[in-house]
Amino acid sequence: MYEKDFLKQLFHKIYTIRIFETECIKLYRQGLIRGYFHPYVGEEATAVGVCSALAEDDYIISTHRGHGHCIARGAQIDRMVAELLGKKTGYCSGLGGSMHIADVQAGNLGANGIVGGGIPIGVGAALGISIRKEKKVVAIFFSDGAANNGVFAESLNLAAIWNLPAIFLLENNHYAVSTPIEQSSRNQNLYERATGYGVHALAVDGNNVIEVFEQTKDARQMCIKGKGPVLIEAKTYRHGGHHVNDPGAYMPKDRLDYFKSKDPVTIAKKHLKEQGKMSESEIEKIEKEVETTMERAIDFAKESPELSFAEFNQMVMGY
Amino acid sequence: MTVKTKTKSSESDSSKRMLLYREALNEALKEEMKRDSTVFLMGEGIAERGGSYKVTVDLLKEFGPERVIDTPIAEASFVGAGVGAAITGMRPVVEILFIDFTLLTLDQVINQAAKYNFMTGGIGKVPLVLRTQGGVGNGLAAQHSQSLEAIFYHIPGLRVVMPSSPYDAKGLLKTAIRADDPVVFIEHKLLYMNEGHVPQDDYTIDFGKADIKRTGSDVTLVAWSNMVPKSLAAAEKLAQQGIDVEVVDPRTLNPLDKKTILDSVRKTEHVVIVQEAIRRGGIASDIASIIQQQAFDYLDAPIEIVAGINTPIPFNLNLEKLSVPQVNDIIEAVKRVL
Ligand SMILES: Cc1ncc(C[n+]2csc(CCOP(=O)(O)OP(=O)(O)O)c2C)c(N)n1
Numbered sequence A: 001m002y003e004k005d006f007l008k009q010l011f012h013k014i015y016t017i018r019i020f021e022t023e024c025i026k027l028y029r030q031g032l033i034r035g036y037f038h039p040y041v042g043e044e045a046t047a048v049g050v051c052s053a054l055a056e057d058d059y060i061i062s063t064h065r066g067h068g069h070c071i072a073r074g075a076q077i078d079r080m081v082a083e084l085l086g087k088k089t090g091y092c093s094g095l096g097g098s099m100h101i102a103d104v105q106a107g108n109l110g111a112n113g114i115v116g117g118g119i120p121i122g123v124g125a126a127l128g129i130s131i132r133k134e135k136k137v138v139a140i141f142f143s144d145g146a147a148n149n150g151v152f153a154e155s156l157n158l159a160a161i162w163n164l165p166a167i168f169l170l171e172n173n174h175y176a177v178s179t180p181i182e183q184s185s186r187n188q189n190l191y192e193r194a195t196g197y198g199v200h201a202l203a204v205d206g207n208n209v210i211e212v213f214e215q216t217k218d219a220r221q222m223c224i225k226g227k228g229p230v231l232i233e234a235k236t237y238r239h240g241g242h243h244v245n246d247p248g249a250y251m252p253k254d255r256l257d258y259f260k261s262k263d264p265v266t267i268a269k270k271h272l273k274e275q276g277k278m279s280e281s282e283i284e285k286i287e288k289e290v291e292t293t294m295e296r297a298i299d300f301a302k303e304s305p306e307l308s309f310a311e312f313n314q315m316v317m318g319y
Numbered sequence B: 001m002t003v004k005t006k007t008k009s010s011e012s013d014s015s016k017r018m019l020l021y022r023e024a025l026n027e028a029l030k031e032e033m034k035r036d037s038t039v040f041l042m043g044e045g046i047a048e049r050g051g052s053y054k055v056t057v058d059l060l061k062e063f064g065p066e067r068v069i070d071t072p073i074a075e076a077s078f079v080g081a082g083v084g085a086a087i088t089g090m091r092p093v094v095e096i097l098f099i100d101f102t103l104l105t106l107d108q109v110i111n112q113a114a115k116y117n118f119m120t121g122g123i124g125k126v127p128l129v130l131r132t133q134g135g136v137g138n139g140l141a142a143q144h145s146q147s148l149e150a151i152f153y154h155i156p157g158l159r160v161v162m163p164s165s166p167y168d169a170k171g172l173l174k175t176a177i178r179a180d181d182p183v184v185f186i187e188h189k190l191l192y193m194n195e196g197h198v199p200q201d202d203y204t205i206d207f208g209k210a211d212i213k214r215t216g217s218d219v220t221l222v223a224w225s226n227m228v229p230k231s232l233a234a235a236e237k238l239a240q241q242g243i244d245v246e247v248v249d250p251r252t253l254n255p256l257d258k259k260t261i262l263d264s265v266r267k268t269e270h271v272v273i274v275q276e277a278i279r280r281g282g283i284a285s286d287i288a289s290i291i292q293q294q295a296f297d298y299l300d301a302p303i304e305i306v307a308g309i310n311t312p313i314p315f316n317l318n319l320e321k322l323s324v325p326q327v328n329d330i331i332e333a334v335k336r337v338l
C-alpha cells in the first residue's frame, strides 16, 4: 500500500504534464511558440513513475519529446513556458527551445534534437558515477525509433561490459514519426534485444505510474549494487501525431481508443481514489491548483523579456 | 522597372509552367526513376508520408515499395547501404531529412564513398546522391538549422550541389542522379515553397556552370541557395538607388565555376560574397582567396563577405534572424565596397 501523499504527488505531476502540454499546444496554435513541439500527452506515467523512483542527485537524460521528463524531474513550469516562448527567463535563456530544454541543476542533462543523441551521453554520466564510486544512477530516456540507431547497441554494450549504473528507459510509444514499430522491428518486444548483450531487461505498462515506479525502484537498487545496467521497456502510446502539426491520421482508431481507455491521468486518479481514499472534491482541488499554477506560468512567460542581441553576442564572442 | 529585364526572364515569365521547388525535385526524381530502373530512393518517412518536405509524394504509388524504401532511424547504415548498392550497379538517392543528421553518416560519406573511386585506382564508381536540406527555418534551433556545406566542400571526391530555384533544382538533381560520383545535394528548407518556371522537358544542368541570376555592372554578388533570393531582393533595392548589381549563383560548389565568377569580377571590379553559413572556415573565404589571387588587379576595393555569426543557431526568433545574413546586411556590404 502507498501513502496518500505519495499517490497525490504522482497524480499532481502527471496532471501537471497533461495541463502543461495542452495549454502550450494552445500557445503554439496562437503562434506564440514556434519550431518543433513534440507533445508527451499519453505517456506521462512513464516519466513520473521513473523520476519518482530516483534520488535527488541521480541524473536523467531526455529526448525531443522531453517536456514530461523535465517536469517529472522537478522543473518549474514557469521557466519551462518561458523557454518555449524563447524568453530570457527560460531554462536555456530562450536559446534552446522545446527540443533542447534542460535543467542541468536538477540533474536533467537535457532534451535532444538528434534521435539517440542522448544515449551515449547518459552512459558517460554513469561512467563518471562509477569512477567516482558514487551511489547514483542515470535514467536514459529514449523511444523505439532511437532503439534502431547504432548508438543504442553500442551504448548498451558499453554499459554492460562496464557494469554501469544506467537505467535504459525505452519508451515504446509504437511510432517513430509515422513509422509503426511493425515496420521497423521484426521483434516488437524491444526489451529482448538487451538480453543478447547480457543486460537484465523487462517490459512494463508505461501508462501505469505505480508499475513504472516499482520496476524503476528495483532497477535502481540493482544499479546501486553494481549489477547494472537495466533496460525497462515502457509500453505506451501518443494521444496524437508526432508533433503539434501532425494530425496523426495514420494511427488506427481502435489502437488509439484502447490506449486512451488506459489514460495515465485516469489510472493515477484511480489509484488516488482506491488506495489513497481521496474524494472526488479533494482531487478536483488538486486539479484546480495545477491549472492556476499553469495560468501564472503563462503570464510569467509572456511578461518576461527576451535575451538582447548584446547579451547574446557577449555569450558567443569566443565561440 | 529595370528589374524585369535584369532578372533572368526564363525563370520569372509567368506565362510558362510554374512549379514549386519541392515539386520540381519531385518531377526530377519521377522522370529519372522512369528513365532508369536502377534509380531508387531510401529515407525516413519518404514512402507513404512522402517526406517531411513533401519532395517524394506519390512516388511510392508509382514505383512501389521496392524502389521507394522507408528506413528506420539508422542513418549511418542506410547511407552505407546506399554506397554498397551504388558501387554494385544501382543509383540510389538517399534522403537525410536535415543536414544536421548527415553528421551521423560521415564515415560512409567521407571515408568510404568519397574515396572509393580513388582507392580502387579509378575503377570503382559510386553513383550515389545524398539529398539533404539545411539552413535556418523558423525557430528550429541549434540542431536543425545548420549550414554545413563547407564540410563536404572540403572533401575531395564529393560533388556539392546547392540549387536556389525550382528550375535549377530539377536540372541539377537529374544531373546528380546520372553522375558517377557521390553527390551531396543540399536543398534549403525555406526554398521548398518558392515558385518558378520549370520546363516539362527532360533537361539537365551541367555541374560547374554558374548562372548569372541578374546582370549588372557596378558590383558582383556571389551567392548560393537561399542567399540568392535575398541577394536579388537586395539588388532590387539597390537599383532604386542607382546601383547596378550582378548576382552570380555558382549552383554547384564542387565543381566551382571560377571562370564565370572571375569574369564578372573583372567586369564590375567590386565583389561581395554572401553565405548563410558562419564565416569561419567557410566557402566564401575560399572563393575570396581565388578572386584575390586571380583578379587582384581588377579589384577596386577589398572583397566583402556577408556570413552568419559564429554561433550555433539560437531558438529565439529575433536572435535567429540576427544570426544569419538579411537583405539589409547585403545592401550595407555593397555600399561598403563601392
Ligand atoms: C538522427 C536523427 N534522425 C532523424 C531525426 C528526425 N526525427 C525526429 S523525431 C523522429 C522520430 C523519433 O522516434 P522515436 O525515437 O520513437 O521517438 P518518439 O518521437 O516516438 O518519442 C525522427 C525520425 C532526428 N531528429 N535525428
Ligand SMILES: [Mg+2]
Binding pocket: A143, A144, A145, A171, A172, A173, A174, A175, A176, A177
Ligand atoms: Mg517512438
